[in-house]
Amino acid sequence: MPSWEAFLNENQPRFIDELKQFLRFPSISSLPEHAEDVKQAAEWVAGRLRAADIENVQVLSTGGHPVVYGDWLHAPDKPVVMIYGHFDVQPVDPIDLWTNPPFDPIVKDNCIYARGASDNKGNLFLTILAVEALLQTEGSLPVNLKFFFEGQEEIGSPQMPEFLPGHKDLFACDMVISADGGQWDQDQPQLTVGLRGLCAVQIDVRTARRDVHSGSYGGTFLNPIHGLARIIDSMRDSEGKILVEGFYDSVRALSESERAQIAEIPYSEQEFKEEIGIPETAGEPGFTTHERMWVRPTLDVNGIWGGFQGEGLKTVIPSEAHAKISCRLVPDQDPGKIADRLVAHVKRYAPTGIAVEVKPVESKADPYLIPLDHAGNKAAVAVLKALYGKDPYYIRKGFTIPVCGILLSALGAHTVNFAFSLKDENIHAPDEFFRLRSFELGQRAYCMLLHELGG
Ligand SMILES: [Zn+2]
Known part of the structure; x- marks a missing residue:
């Protein structure tokens, strides 16, 4: 029987052809006219899992785009590991900026070009190939395995907070390995250990029954835009520290070693400023830019509107003004509690003479942090070290991947x-493209990881 390495080497041409088939589905989850394509992609993934000898493969309905499940559970006394990925993709516009049609994959300079090649079909598919290689060459897997592939990641996994708790037994596992993400660069591995959460509020301010003439009425009552500006200004000091009462209460302090891990990651102030086109960085005193971006909470006005926006001048006092404010949250802040604190703050600081309404916005997410000594992390570090010859950077992300929090709360x-x-x-x-080198490296990495987890 050949080794799994030999199996992978021999089969790369077939795997690339199959990846092309997968990439031809325009599985754009945000566009209703592509719902059938998302479903077709799900059926293709299910078929490919069956062909790899994965059992109990099912396409499950969620009330939205489907989920694909499959398992192989014949390793008594070994952990149950669940592999996660998504087969939906982002829209393709502006289409005229594509060199080649987005759903007609081509290989050029050892890269495969198509929408979804890197995010996330290439990464998802290589996990199936690794498992196929192990089953074909060793006849079994080193761990019990489940697959959870979804078709709604790019729209924020809206059905998952209900779907996963509703299928607890089916998806029960000891850990999840996400095939959605990446490495620092070709030579430097990384391990993502934390993500920020999210909560938001909308503020609506009203005064007069209608817009009024600023000459006839100006100076006689509080302009709602001025009132709103005062509320917003009360929420942060001039340097960016957030003044909402209790906002920092449950922020977990960074240990010296966590700060050292972050400080080790290369950062150029000049490149950062050039990348986004800003004259200087700013933010909470006492923290580096990476710390402000990854491990400190924020409060930002995302939009503000009201009054006259047209050309020229309209001398009016508007009757209303509005703002949307969101916070990026870090462990152990609770999105619901922080939203309540924002509401309380706005009510407390609302000037008299205006009617202020403030309410939490629906979308929210828990911050996420995986313990550094988690068995899955340790196995991942061992494999990355073996493949790249160096330790990974331990990075955090400033943004939110809701599914990590959902999996933690639904499945523990x-x-x-x-x-x-x-x-x-x-x-x-x-x-969009994916390096074939990464496609192949990923297959090997997953074979090694499953062995490491079973060892
Ligand atoms: Zn994406």
């Missing part, structure tokens, strides 16, 4: 990030 399982995209692969943009 942490998610280890183990994927092989690189930053320059144009994900969510025209000419």
Whole structure:
């Protein structure tokens, strides 16, 4: 029987052809006219799992885009590991900026170009290939395995908070390995250990029954835009520290070693400023830019509107003004509690003479942190070290991947990030591509990881 390495080497041409088939489905989850394509992609994934000898494969309905499940549970006394990925993709516009049609994959310079190549079909598919290689060459797997592939990640997994708790037994596992993510660069591995959460409020301010003439009425009552500006100004000091009462109460302090891990990650102030086109960085005193971006909470006005916006001048006192404010949250802040604190703050600081309404916005997410000594992390580090010859950077992300929090609260399982995209692969943009080198490296990495987890 050949080794799994030999099996992978021999089968790369077939795997690339199959990846092309997968990439031809325009499985754009945000566009209703592509719902059938998302379903077709799900059926393709299910078929490919069956062909790899995965059992109990099912396409499950969720009330939205489907989920694909499959398992192989014949390793008594070994952990149950669940592999996560998504087969939906982002829209393709502006379509005229694509060199090649987005759903007609081509290989050029050892890269495969198509929407979804890097995010996330290439990464998802390589996990199936690794499992196929192990089953074909060793006849069994080192751990019990489940697959959870969803078709709604790119729209924020809206059905998952209900779907997963409703299928607790089916998806029960000891840990999740996410194939959605990437590495620092071709030579440097990374391990994502934390994500920020999210909560938001909308503020609506009203005064007069209608807009009134600023000459006839100006100076006689509080302009709602001025009132709103005062509320917003009360929420942060001039340097960016957040003044909402109790906001920082449950923020977990960073240990010296966590700060050292973050400080080790290369950062150029000049490149950062050039990348986004800002004259200088700013933020909460006492923290580096990476710390402000990854491990400190924020409060930002995302939008503000009211009054006259047209050309020229309209001398009016508007009757209303509005703002949307969101916070990025860190462990152990609770999105619901922080939203309540924002509401209380706005009510307390609302000037008299205006009617203020403030309410939490629906979308919210828990911050996420996986313990550094988690068994899955340790296994991932061992494999990355063996493959790259160096320790990974331990990074956090400033944004939210809701599914990590949902899996933790629904199943009690942490998610280890183990994927092989690189930053320059144009994900969510025209000419998305995935390196075939990463495609192959990922297959080997997953074979090694499953052995490490079973060992
Ligand atoms: Zn994406």
